[in-house]
Amino acid sequence: MSSVTFHQEGKIGIIEINYPSTLNSLGKEVRIGLNEKLQIVEESDLRVLIIKGNQRSFSTGGDLNELGKLKNTVDAKEYVRDVHKVIKKIYGMTQVTIALVEGYAVGAGMSMAAACDLIYAGEKAKFSIPFLNVGLVPDCGASYLLTRLVGIQKAKELAFSRKIIDAPEALRIGLIADVFPANNALDETKSIANQIAQGPPKALAMAKSNIEIAAQIGFEATLTLEENTQGLLIFGAEHLEGRQAFFERRKSSF
Numbered sequence: 001m002s003s004v005t006f007h008q009e010g011k012i013g014i015i016e017i018n019y020p021s022t023l024n025s026l027g028k029e030v031r032i033g034l035n036e037k038l039q040i041v042e043e044s045d046l047r048v049l050i051i052k053g054n055q056r057s058f059s060t061g062g063d064l065n066e067l068g069k070l071k072n073t074v075d076a077k078e079y080v081r082d083v084h085k086v087i088k089k090i091y092g093m094t095q096v097t098i099a100l101v102e103g104y105a106v107g108a109g110m111s112m113a114a115a116c117d118l119i120y121a122g123e124k125a126k127f128s129i130p131f132l133n134v135g136l137v138p139d140c141g142a143s144y145l146l147t148r149l150v151g152i153q154k155a156k157e158l159a160f161s162r163k164i165i166d167a168p169e170a171l172r173i174g175l176i177a178d179v180f181p182a183n184n185a186l187d188e189t190k191s192i193a194n195q196i197a198q199g200p201p202k203a204l205a206m207a208k209s210n211i212e213i214a215a216q217i218g219f220e221a222t223l224t225l226e227e228n229t230q231g232l233l234i235f236g237a238e239h240l241e242g243r244q245a246f247f248e249r250r251k252s253s254f
Contacts, residue, residue: 004033006040011047011197012190013040013095016054023057026108027066030059031086038089047197047204049093050189051116052100053109055182058125061107064134080139083108087140091115094205096196100189101125101167102182111140114149117208119176120192121167122185127175130162148215150174200238200254 003019015037017024024030041049053059062083070076090097090112099105099113102122110129113119129146131138138146138159147155150173158165167179180188196204206229214222233239238254245252 002033003029004037006037008044008046009190010194011045012193013044013046013049014190015041015049015051017052017059018054020054020056022063022065023060023104024053024109025060025063026083026086026112027063028082031082034086035089038086038093041095042089042093045201046095047199047201048096048098048193050098050100050193051090051112052186053103055102055122057103057109058099058101058105059109059112060104061109061111061140083140087112087115091141091145094208096193096204096208098189098193100185101127101176102185104128107131107138108140108142111138111142111145114145114175115141118192119170120185120189121170121176121179122182123167123179124182125167125170125176125179126164127166127170128162128164129159130164132159133162146175198254200242200252202236203233203238206233 001018003017005016005018007014015034017030017034019025019027019030067079070079087108096118097116099116099119100121101113101119102125104126105113106126106128107130110127129138129142137143142159143155146158150158154173165173165175167176170176171179210222210225210229213225217225241254242252
């Protein structure tokens with residue numbers, strides 16, 4: 001069986017990591033599989049992507065055995081850069097991305113979840129960024145991605161303490177969007193994904209982009225950004241359909 005699988009359900013795609021020998025660590029085989037499947041999604045008309053692991057683990061991050069085979073700092077940088085390619089691809093997708101965490105999201109696995117637009121968790125999920133346990137710094141964008149979700153002080157606490165937090169605590173601090181019972185976490189997540197996928201695709205992609213950019217450019221620049229994107233969308237087919245549906249008292253069809 002492939003270490004990374006993909007299947008489509010309507011306008012939703014589901015990528016699953018299945019590399020149980022290392023609890024879905026981001027070893028070379030998994031990275032290759034993720035890049036291949038993410039490329040398929042990028043080139044498709046899918047509107048929402050769910051990324052999940054098998055139920056025991058979302059991903060435990062970097063493969064320490066692979067790190068132990070590196071010969072010098074050049075190799076080390078190339079290794080980190082190769083893992084970063086996966087994170088950058090997820091973060092930069094036009095589709096809405098959802099991480100479904102069941103089991104462990106640790107280290108770079110937690111970074112990968114944080115690179116998604118939304119994180120949902122089963123009630124048995126566990127989160128940690130224990131890089132300092134092995135004398136390393138958080139990578140795969142964790143310094144940025146984690147901070148924007150939970151704030152700088154909490155991000156420092158999680159990084160410095162290396163503690164493991166459960167799903168309710170992750171929800172409390174804003175790391176995840178919601179917690180679902182373990183036996184129907186996937187169904188609940190797919191229900192949300194289907195609701196999102198029914199929205200207008202161009203406006204959805206622009207809304208995603210605007211929110212990401214706004215976090216970095218400030219209020220006045222955000223107003224200009226919204227003027228520009230809204231100006232385009234007001235004369236687009238999606239708004240025309242939405243406006244007609246409103247006045248005809250029916251559900252929009254995008």
